Amino acid sequence: MVDWGDPELIDTIMVVYSGMCCFLFGMYLWYLALSFHKVELGLLTGRTQLQLSHGPYLIARYCCLATLIMLVWMPIVAKAFPSPSSSCPGTWYTRLVLAMGETALSAASYNLSLRAMILWNERKIVLWTLRIICLGQLVYSFVAAMIGTQQQWDPNHTYCTVGIVPSAKNVIMALLIFTLSWDAFILVMTLLGIRRKQLQGSAISVALLTQGMGYVAAQVTVIIPVLLGLLLQLNGECLRLQLSSASPN
Structure with a gap:
């Protein structure tokens, strides 16, 4: 049986984790760089007029970029803001990283829902239902990021455990399940909207469904392992930061 508390294993995990963060950032x-010309270049040169629909797209892209930058810099922050022994530095930074990531996630879901909103724009009830749920997801995810994270000093080793607050475990799980369900629902509404507009087989319907299914598949790939980690209670053991700047006396 794997001892997730073994310091050598934790070191290995953190090396892999840091390398993965740098790889994803790159x-x-x-x-x-490859997609900059699609929207941002036109906005900067004035060839494209800024519209409200650009908001979720840009927020999702650059909140995701900010999240990756902060993940890469997290070990540096831990050393730059040392704390006394028996305490953990950078709790505010960890919460900020999670808040940015959740904002990117919510903005991406809203950007996905814009397709369904356009297809259902004549039905005001459907349109406003989609908008309200998107706003609720943003608020819920931000609150969950703030209250659901903890850093706890391990007196037996020189690291802090970064994990889920036990009392907020159900809140985090509900958020993850809701996110999966919500994105799948948006995809279904997009499909129904395409059928309603009789756009089956058109180039735009293929593009919409391809983008929607790709996004939902990516969400499943990311969220399911996190859910399994919560159910098996592995998060508190696997997610550890070894903080050389905060060693016991």
């Missing part, structure tokens, strides 16, 4: 920068 890949995302490459993605931004």
